[in-house]
Amino acid sequence: MTRWLDADEQRTWRNFLTATQLVNEALDRQLQRDAAMPHAYYMILVALSEAPERRMRMSELAARAQSSQSRLSHAVARLEERGWVRRDRCPEDRRGNIAVLTDDGFAAIAAAAPGHVAEVRRSLFDALTPDQVRALDEICATVRNTLER
Amino acid sequence: MTRWLDADEQRTWRNFLTATQLVNEALDRQLQRDAAMPHAYYMILVALSEAPERRMRMSELAARAQSSQSRLSHAVARLEERGWVRRDRCPEDRRGNIAVLTDDGFAAIAAAAPGHVAEVRRSLFDALTPDQVRALDEICATVRNTLER
DNA sequence: GCCAAGTATATGAGAGTTCAAGTAAATTGA
DNA sequence: TCAATTTACTTGAACTCTCATATACTTGGC
Numbered sequence: 318m319t320r321w322l323d324a325d326e327q328r329t330w331r332n333f334l335t336a337t338q339l340v341n342e343a344l345d346r347q348l349q350r351d352a353a354m355p356h357a358y359y360m361i362l363v364a365l366s367e368a369p370e371r372r373m374r375m376s377e378l379a380a381r382a383q384s385s386q387s388r389l390s391h392a393v394a395r396l397e398e399r400g401w402v403r404r405d406r407c408p409e410d411r412r413g414n415i416a417v418l419t420d421d422g423f424a425a426i427a428a429a430a431p432g433h434v435a436e437v438r439r440s441l442f443d444a445l446t447p448d449q450v451r452a453l454d455e456i457c458a459t460v461r462n463t464l465e466r
Numbered sequence: 467m468t469r470w471l472d473a474d475e476q477r478t479w480r481n482f483l484t485a486t487q488l489v490n491e492a493l494d495r496q497l498q499r500d501a502a503m504p505h506a507y508y509m510i511l512v513a514l515s516e517a518p519e520r521r522m523r524m525s526e527l528a529a530r531a532q533s534s535q536s537r538l539s540h541a542v543a544r545l546e547e548r549g550w551v552r553r554d555r556c557p558e559d560r561r562g563n564i565a566v567l568t569d570d571g572f573a574a575i576a577a578a579a580p581g582h583v584a585e586v587r588r589s590l591f592d593a594l595t596p597d598q599v600r601a602l603d604e605i606c607a608t609v610r611n612t613l614e615r
Numbered sequence: 616g617c618c619a620a621g622t623a624t625a626t627g628a629g630a631g632t633t634c635a636a637g638t639a640a641a642t643t644g645a
Numbered sequence: 646t647c648a649a650t651t652t653a654c655t656t657g658a659a660c661t662c663t664c665a666t667a668t669a670c671t672t673g674g675c
Contacts, residue, residue: 494663498664524653525653525654535653535655536654536655536656538654539654539656540656543655543656556653559652561652562652562653562654563653563654563655
């Protein structure tokens with residue numbers, strides 16, 4: 318009953334796996350080397366830096382940074398140890414926690430951002446034509462729509 | 467001096483990160499749930515199952531399964547504990563090890579494959595048009611060419 | 616007002632990954 | 646021929662992630 322992948326699909330699938338893994342590895346290596354953080358932490362810091370007053374509820378932060386709640390909890394605990402994030406109790410819902418980006422934390426992403434963007438360009442955008450970038454955007458948006466939530 | 471991402475590039479980049487992460491999470495969840503193995507192990511077993519006599523040098527296996535050598539060593543150690551893989555010493559180069567897929571190991575991927583393929587279709591191919599699949603293939607091939615080796 | 620059910624988050628254990636270092640064998644080249 | 650280098654692989658420690666469970670608070674009926 319299984320509809321196996323035909324030769325074209327196999328090739329596409331393996332190209333997809335390899336390419337996305339290469340991009341992710343390149344990102345992680347660059348960030349780890351130059352900024353001593355994994356990409357997941359970078360995404361958390363970026364999400365916080367874009368929030369009003371650089372503060373956000375944990376659950377919303379998890380959604381924006383594409384992290385599970387548990388992963389976020391652990392990550393924020395580590396970021397707190399580094400002094401990059403602080404946790405405030407939420408006044409209107411006392412179960413809640415609010416993650417706040419500290420000045421040191423802001424300095425950390427500000428320092429990391431240029432190298433990261435350069436790596437994003439190097440590993441993805443530079444090789445593609447404008448048409449390919451547009452196509453990729455639509456493909457990814459489609460995949461998001463089918464898998465999200 | 468940094469060339470920041472413009473709004474379109476930002477959107478594409480975030481769609482890319484989200485979409486690829488969603489696909490990877492879906493794969494991992496399905497395999498973990500139905501076959502009790504992470505995707506990385508699945509790729510190792512598939513690579514072995516396609517090799518002549520289902521055996522391959524560790525370093526070649528690492529390349530085919532897109533794994534670092536260290537990761538492969540650890541993974542094969544675990545797969546050996548499950549009785550899915552065996553390690554033979556390599557006669558013509560005594561530094562070398564040859565990973566061999568056991569019958570149990572072959573049975574394990576044979577059992578896992580249909581569910582995995584279904585998930586691959588569900589999370590990637592089903593949502594895309596044939597043109598999009600072709601475009602994705604080329605994009606990924608291009609990325610591989612720029613990042614590989 | 617009270618209790619059951621739901622929500623927000625944390626925590627701990629187990630498993631996989633990475634990085635650096637270690638071992639052993641092959642190759643180079645003087 | 647033998648020391649120096651390189652190659653193949655393993656190992657251990659540190660770290661991150663996942664999954665299941667625990668804790669604390671809130672909310673919706675009755």
